[in-house]
Amino acid sequence: xxxxxxxxxxxxxxxxxxxxxxxxxxxxxxxxxxxxxxxxxxxxxxxxxxxxxxxxxxxxxxxxxxxxxxxxxxxxxxxxxxxxxxxxxxxxxxxxxxxxxxxxxxxxxxxxxxxxxxxxxxxxxxxxxxxxxxxxxxxxxxxxxxxxxxxxxxxxxxxxxxxxxxxxxxxxxxxxxxxxxxxxxxxxxxxxxxxxxxxxxxxxxxxxxxxxxxxxxxxxxxxxxxxxxxxxxxxxxxxxxxxxxxxxxxxxxxxxxxxxxxxxxxxxxxxxx
Numbered sequence: 001x002x003x004x005x006x007x008x009x010x011x012x013x014x015x016x017x018x019x020x021x022x023x024x025x026x027x028x029x030x031x032x033x034x035x036x037x038x039x040x041x042x043x044x045x046x047x048x049x050x051x052x053x054x055x056x057x058x059x060x061x062x063x064x065x066x067x068x069x070x071x072x073x074x075x076x077x078x079x080x081x082x083x084x085x086x087x088x089x090x091x092x093x094x095x096x097x098x099x100x101x102x103x104x105x106x107x108x109x110x111x112x113x114x115x116x117x118x119x120x121x122x123x124x125x126x127x128x129x130x131x132x133x134x135x136x137x138x139x140x141x142x143x144x145x146x147x148x149x150x151x152x153x154x155x156x157x158x159x160x161x162x163x164x165x166x167x168x169x170x171x172x173x174x175x176x177x178x179x180x181x182x183x184x185x186x187x188x189x190x191x192x193x194x195x196x197x198x199x200x201x202x203x204x205x206x207x208x209x210x211x212x213x214x215x216x217x218x219x220x221x222x223x224x225x226x227x228x229x230x231x232x233x234x235x236x237x238x239x240x241x242x243x244x245x246x247x248x249x250x251x252x253x254x255x256x257x258x259x260x261x262x263x264x265x266x267x268x269x270x271x272x273x
Contacts, residue, residue: 018232022135029082029134030229036079037096037127044103045168053104057097064093086133092126099123103170110175110186117151119172124157125150136226145218149230152211155204156237159244160256162201166192177203198249205245212238 019030043056063073068090072080082088099122102108108119128146137145158165158172165172166188173191178184181199183191191197215234219227239259247256 018229018236021228021232025085026134026136029086030131032078032082033088033127033130033134036076036093039075040097040100041103044100050104050106054101057100057104061094061097064090064097067093082134088130088133092129095122095126099126106169109169109171109188110173110178110191113174113176116172116174120151120154121147124154131230135229137222141218141222145215145222145227145230148211148218149215149234152208152215153233153237155208155211156241156244159201159204159208160240162192162249163253173200173204177201193251195250201244201249205241208241212241 019027022030040057040060043053043060046053048056063076066073067076067079067083079088099119102119102122108115111119125146128150129143132142132146135142162173169188171186171188171191175186177200178186178191180203181196183194183196183200185191191200212234215230219231219234236258240256243256243259247254
């Protein structure tokens with residue numbers, strides 16, 4: 001359900017593995033949603049001037065309007081059937097674009113917890129709300145799962161991509177966590193070189209762990225067949241979080257990827273192979 005610090009499910013092997021286990025119609029719907037997420041994320045992360053990025057995101061917003069008014073543009077045509085078949089909600093597509101607007105603005109630096117939570121809801125949990133409808137979960141369990149697992153994945157993304165984001169002058173670590181750790185300045189590269197960085201990251205990791213636990217509790221109450229894909233995503237990202245905690249936060253920070261052994265273990269545990 002969450003890429004870099006943009007939107008959408010995990011990029012690369014984790015996402016592909018999780019989606020391959022879905023029936024074809026659900027898998028193709030997920031690929032269509034992911035393509036949309038990837039496209040708007042690329043706009044937000046582009047090197048184009050701010051005004052051009054905002055204009056392009058507004059164009060995507062107009063495309064969503066047209067999609068739900070029965071006149072989808074070509075670049076959103078793959079979403080026509082999923083929207084109809086799985087009753088995907090316009091507000092979730094709108095939320096994703098709003099999240100990309102937050103990124104494109106360049107002002108999301110050391111947000112407070114409340115603003116960070118709004119960002120996570122838009123770029124991750126909104127994607128989750130689309131995903132759980134495709135998976136076939138009921139609204140009550142599905143929305144709750146999207147809320148918790150989306151935030152868990154996105155907070156893990158933030159911890160994983162600290163250096164990548166700093167290179168873009170971004171810092172998603174919450175202001176309160178930085179201040180509590182004794183870091184009173186918020187210039188990204190300076191924060192990342194601060195010896196107290198680990199204390200701030202530990203607070204984010206703790207919150208991510210709580211979200212993972214709640215997501216696991218929700219999935220335990222759902223039909224096993226309907227939570228296979230989110231189980232895979234959770235397993236992949238938990239392995240990333242565990243590796244980050246084991247690696248620590250002092251430079252140089254080696255890149256961390258999902259543990260393939262853990263992924264295979266999840267496949268076996270949940271009867272996916």
